[in-house]
Amino acid sequence: MSLASVYLNRDYITQSAPAEPNAKASPNYLNHAYGWQSWLLTIDHKRIGLLYMLSVTGFFLIGMAAAGMVRYDLLKPSGMLEADIYNRMFSAHGIVMTFFFLIPAIPGIFGNFFIPLMVGARDLAFPKLNLASWYIYMIGGAFGIWAILNGGIDTGWTLYPPYSSKSAATNVAPVAVSIFITGFSSILTGLNIVVTVHRMRAPGMTWMRLPLFVWAIYATSLIQLLSTPVLAVTVVFLGVERLTGVGIFDPALQGDPVLFQHMFWFYSHPAVYIMILPAMGVINEVLTCFSRKNIFGYSAVVFSTLGIAFAGFIVWGHHMFLAGEGYYPALIFSFLSFFVAVPSAVKVFNWTATLYKGSITFSAPMIYAVGFIILFMIGGLTGLFLSNLGSDIHLHDTYFVVAHFHYVMVGGMVLGYFAGLHYWWPKITGRMYNEWWAKFSAITIMVGFSFTFLPQFYLGYLGMPRRYASYAPEFQDLNVLSSAGSTVLAVGYIMPLFYLIHSLFFGKIATSNPWGATGLEWQTPSPPSPHNFDKTPIVTCGPYEYSLTPEEAKAMAQAGGKH
Amino acid sequence: MIFAQIPLPTPRASSQGAEIDDIILATTLVTGLAFVLVTAVLITFCFLYRRRSEDERTPRILGSTVIEIIWTTIPFLIFIAFFVWGIKIFQVHLTPPDDAMEINVVGKQWMWKVQHPEGEREINSLHIPVNRAIKINLTSEDVIHDFGIPAFRNKIDAVPGRTMSTWYYPTEVGVYHIFCDQYCGQGHSAMVGKVYVMEQKDYEEWSKAHAEGSLALEGRKLFLKLQCISCHSNNSGARAPVLEEIYKKRVPLQGGGEVIADDSYIRESILYPLKKVHEGWQPIMPSFLGQVSEDDLVKVIAYIKSLRRGDIPVRTEQFYPPIGAPTQRTEVQSPKTNTENSAPKESVPKNTPKESAPKGGK
C-alpha cells in the first residue's frame, strides 16, 4: 500500500512530512548507540519497551511449558504425573502467566513504546523511574522463577489460606515476596503513564482527541495504582502469618480465611481489567485502521473504558458466593457483576458498528482483531453464567470457570497482544514480517485455542472440578480433546517467534506508515528516531479521521477543529 | 422445569437441579443468540465492506447517541431478569426447610467425614433417602474444601472455623459423585466420594445397620473383642477371608460345591467352622461354640451382614500399641500358619486394604 493512497489528516504531516527515503540515513533508536550498556542503562522508553518484550516473551514461554505439563497430565484419568508435580505445574502456570505475563505485557511493551509517541511526547514523564520499573520487574520475576524451579509452590496462583499459610510445604513465602516486588513495578509504571498522559500531551492533543489505546492504558494505570497496594498488603499479611504464626487468616489462630479472599480479589478482579483493557485499546487502533473508519461512538468507548475501570473495583465478591460471604453481599456483588458486563457489551457493539460501510482489508493484525472480538465475546458472555447466583452454584470452581477466564485472558488479552505486535512490528523494528505466515499463525492459534477450551465449558457443566490431577473416567474424552487442541495452540504461539525473528534480518524494509494509519506514532520514521519527534507535533483533529483527505482534515480543522 | 423434556448428558438427582439446569440452559440460549447475532453482523460487515479498490472512500460516521442508549439498555434489562432469577435459586440454596434431616459433614485433608442424625458415621460416602429434604452442616478441620455434588447441582465451601449449610431434595435413586471443588493440597483430586440416594426403606435398613447402639455396632465390638479381627482383617496377608459383602454371595467350598452365605451359613461358620470350609483357605478357624452367647451371636451376624467394602478394619487400627512402642505393628506371631496361608490368596475376592487418606491423588 503506498503512502499516496492514504488520507493523512494531521497538520503535523502537512507541515513536516518525514522524508521517507532519507529516514534511514538519520539514526534511529536502535542504531544510534551500541553495546550492552546502551541497552541495560537506557532511559529511552522505546528501548525499555523492547527490554520488556524480551523478558515478557521469556516468561510467556515458561508459563506455556507449565501449561503443557498440565495438559499432559490430564490425558489419562489417573493422571500422567504425580499429584504433587501436577499441583506445582498449574500453580507455576497461573503465577507466571498472571503476574509476569498478562499484567505487564501490553502496558510494559506497547504502553512504554507507544504512549509517548501517541501523545506526541519525547519520552515518558520519568524515564529513569521507567528503567527502574523494568529492573524491579526482573528482580521480582527472577525471584519468582527461582522459587518455582527450586521446589516450587503448590497453592495455585490464588494462594488461599489456611492452605497457603500453614499447610503447604512449598515456597509460599518466596513467591509472596516475588509478587510483592513485581507489584511495585506495576505501580511505578502506572504512575509514570498517568503523569505522562496528564502532563505531556502535544499541543492540540485534547483528552477527547487521545487515541483509544492511550485511554485504555491510562485507565489501566489508574487501576494498577489503586489496587496493587492492596495486593502488596495481602501478600505481606500472608507472609507474616506463615513465618511468624500471627493469626490473620487462619481460623486456628483467630484469623478469617474469607478476609484473605476479599483482599485478594479486591486486587485480582481489577487485575482482570489490567489485563484486558490494554488489549481492548489495541483493538480500537487496529479496527479503525484496517476498516478506514472513525471509531463508532468515540466517547461511548472512552466512558465504557473508564466505566469498566471503575466498576472493576466493586465486583470482587463474585468469587465468594459460595465461600460464606453472606447473602446480601452476594446479591450486591452479583448485581454489580452484571452491571460491569454492560460496558464490555457496549464495546463489542461499537467495534462491530465501526466496520459498517468501512473499506476493510485483512492484514494479519486485523485477523487477530476480529478473532479477538469473537473470542472475547464468548469469554464475556460465559461470565454471565458465573455472575448469576443461580448457575454459579453449579459451575463455580469447575472447568467452566477455567474455560471462561481463558477465553477472556487468552482469547482476549493474548490475541489483542498479538494484534498489537503485528500492527506495530514495522514501527518497532523497521521491518515487515511475512504476511502469509502471520495469517497462518493467527488462524492456528484460534483453532487450537477453541479446541482447547470449548470442551472445558462442557466439562465444567458435567461437574469436573478445577485443579484435579486425576479425574473420573467419564471426563477423559473431552480432556484428551482439550490436550490435543493445546498442542495446536502451542504450535500457533511458537510460529511468530520464528517469522518475526526472521523478519528482523530478512524482512522487507518497512515504510514509516505501512498501514496508512492516522496515529502520531506513524508520523515518525520506522524505526523512530531516538527522540521521537524532531519538532513537536500539533494536533488538530481526532485520532481516527480515516474518512477525510488531508485537505479535508485541514479545512475542517480551520473551520473550528471539531473532532 | 421448563426444559424438562431435554435429555440430560449428566445425571440430575435433586429438585433444585432442575431449576439450575433451567437457568443454565436459558442463559445459554440467550447468550448464544446474542453471540450468533453479533458474530453474524460482524462477519457480514467484514464480507460486505471488504475493500474493493485502492482509493475507496468511507463515510465519516462518528456514532449515534440513540443507538448507544439502545444497546446499553437492552442488555442491561436482560441482565436484570437473569439476576433476579438467580437470586431466587440462591435463596433456595441457602435456606433449608425446617423439617430437613440434618447431616454433619467435616472436610479434612483429604477425606469427607459424615455423621448422620442417629449417629451413623461414614467416610467419603453419603447415604441418604430419596424424596426427603437433606440439610448438610459443613465445616472443615484444616483448610478450605468444597463439598460438591454435580448431580444435585450443588456445592458449598467447607470453611474452617465456620459452619456452612446447604440442602438437597434428592429425587432419583442412584449413586453419584462427591467432589472436593476447592483446591486443598496434594490429595485434592482424591478427595472424592459417592453419594448413595436410596429408597426410604433401604435407607432405614442401612441406617439401622450403622447406628450407634445398633446390633451391628454391638457386633462390631464383639468382633474385635473375640479376636475375630486377628484373622479376618483388612491387612494384606490376612489369614482368613475378608468378610465384606459376603452376605447373600456364593461361597465355593473345599471338596466341591458351593453355598449361599445366608444367616444360617454364617452362624454355622462361627459355631462349626470345619463343617463347610471356604475353598482355598486353611481350616484354622476355632469353633466358638459355647464361647458366644446367642445374644452376641445375633449381633456378630448382624455386623457381618452389614459389612460393605472397606468396612472391615485393618488390624493395627484395633490394637493400639502402648505409648512409646514402635508404631509399625507386625503380625501376631504364629509361624506355622503364616507360611501355609500365603497360597490361597488369589481365590478370594480381592480386598486391598483401605487407607483412610488416599495418597497422591492417584
Ligand SMILES: [Cu+2]
Ligand atoms: Cu472477578
Ligand SMILES: [Cu+2]
Ligand atoms: Cu479439595
